[in-house]
Amino acid sequence: MPPVVSRPNSHEAFARAQALMPGGVNSPARAFGAVGGEPIFIDHAAGAYLYDVDGNQYIDYIGSWGPMILGHAYPPVVEALHHAVDRGTSYGAPTPGENELCELIVELVPSVEKVRLVNSGTEATMSAIRLARGITGRDRIVKFAGNYHGHVDSLLVAAGSAAATLAVPNSPGVTSGSSTDTLVLEYNDAAGLQAAFAEHGDTIAGVIFEPVCGNMGVVTPSQDFLDALQTLTKQNGALLICDEVMTGFRLSPGGAQQRLGIQPDITTLGKIVGGGLPVGAYGGSAEVMSNVLPEGKVFQAGTLSGNPLATAAGATTLRTLRDDPPYEKLEALSARLATGLEEAAAAAGVPTSLARVGSMLTLFFSGEPVTSWSSAAKCDTERFAKYFWGMMDRGVYLPCSQYEALFVSAAHTEADIDNTIAAAHEVLAAV
Ligand SMILES: Cc1ncc(COP(=O)(O)O)c(C=O)c1O
Numbered sequence: 001m002p003p004v005v006s007r008p009n010s011h012e013a014f015a016r017a018q019a020l021m022p023g024g025v026n027s028p029a030r031a032f033g034a035v036g037g038e039p040i041f042i043d044h045a046a047g048a049y050l051y052d053v054d055g056n057q058y059i060d061y062i063g064s065w066g067p068m069i070l071g072h073a074y075p076p077v078v079e080a081l082h083h084a085v086d087r088g089t090s091y092g093a094p095t096p097g098e099n100e101l102c103e104l105i106v107e108l109v110p111s112v113e114k115v116r117l118v119n120s121g122t123e124a125t126m127s128a129i130r131l132a133r134g135i136t137g138r139d140r141i142v143k144f145a146g147n148y149h150g151h152v153d154s155l156l157v158a159a160g161s162a163a164a165t166l167a168v169p170n171s172p173g174v175t176s177g178s179s180t181d182t183l184v185l186e187y188n189d190a191a192g193l194q195a196a197f198a199e200h201g202d203t204i205a206g207v208i209f210e211p212v213c214g215n216m217g218v219v220t221p222s223q224d225f226l227d228a229l230q231t232l233t234k235q236n237g238a239l240l241i242c243d244e245v246m247t248g249f250r251l252s253p254g255g256a257q258q259r260l261g262i263q264p265d266i267t268t269l270g271k272i273v274g275g276g277l278p279v280g281a282y283g284g285s286a287e288v289m290s291n292v293l294p295e296g297k298v299f300q301a302g303t304l305s306g307n308p309l310a311t312a313a314g315a316t317t318l319r320t321l322r323d324d325p326p327y328e329k330l331e332a333l334s335a336r337l338a339t340g341l342e343e344a345a346a347a348a349g350v351p352t353s354l355a356r357v358g359s360m361l362t363l364f365f366s367g368e369p370v371t372s373w374s375s376a377a378k379c380d381t382e383r384f385a386k387y388f389w390g391m392m393d394r395g396v397y398l399p400c401s402q403y404e405a406l407f408v409s410a411a412h413t414e415a416d417i418d419n420t421i422a423a424a425h426e427v428l429a430a431v
């Protein structure tokens, strides 16, 4: 792996970008705010690799923050897009391609009988909570500290991911009304959830949660927490909203709900469902979804929803995951990476704890296991930043925050993993 020597073209591009976009970026997650320095500008990507505008190559463990489970420019997806683009890029009218993608979602995700396509994970969660409120006639939504559900006003409270990384878990501009209707609890705290239902049960429309959390780094749900979520929502007539934007089609063909045996009322999807194009989706039983306009009365719409390029990329990706499942390979590669990183940290005497579920993993710079936001917040983020840059300079592109998951793709090889571990040995010895 050639060392990365310099990035003058990225530097120049970032200078231009800063005059054009706030912070020079179109999403704060990619601004490198928590690790210092400047983001690299990407020229192109193929398989497991990113190539920056200075010609440096990186092993990519972000994969566009989750979607690229098959690797970049996966040939069948590229071919499907070529075929689609010649037929026009948007019609604002129904297409057979929408049926194909929705059939695959319904086939693969256990709790989904009917689904609505939108353009992002944020739109999916925004629509899901509106649906829960519309069905129940109640206002309150429960969410968990450190979980991130996109930039929906009422969910941008104690939010994880870039909101936590950049210290705005509660953004200015979110009205006190929206945050009053949001009840924030600790992840993995079944007793806290029980107490919240005891006090507010008849006003809670729904509980939204990450079934395996990725947005405060990877945090695994305990079985009693999962049981409490399902039992308490059912007992109190609230809807359980499983946010599988990150975990959907990643942790198994049917997502975290299939892997962990969760039965939600509404599921939100994003990332992989669009195969690298902008798609989100929300779905549930036919009965729950019958409340969405025009079948029901809960309004939700979109000019580009079900876009033909997006459905082509999404359907090709899901079909590949169904017909040629990469999950065993992902498990083996991810376990190899996790073990290697743990060994590298131990050899260097750096206190860490490694969390992994399938192909999502995080090396926390804290000796204690992380189970919720209060334990995640104890990590040594300065040490993480040194680790991040050391890895970057050795051609390994990691999420630029302690509070994110790293993703392994089916395009990674054992050699990529071993090179990454070798880099980690060098870097961790020096942080
Ligand atoms: C669990 C979860 N929900 C929702 C979102 C929001 O999705 P998007 O960025 O596509 O709006 C994300 C990621 O960004 C996520 O990880």
Ligand SMILES: NCC(=O)CCC(=O)O
Pocket: 027, 028, 029, 030, 065, 066, 148, 161, 162, 214, 215, 404, 405
């Ligand atoms: N885990 C956080 C994300 O995936 C968000 C990416 C972005 O907003 O750029």
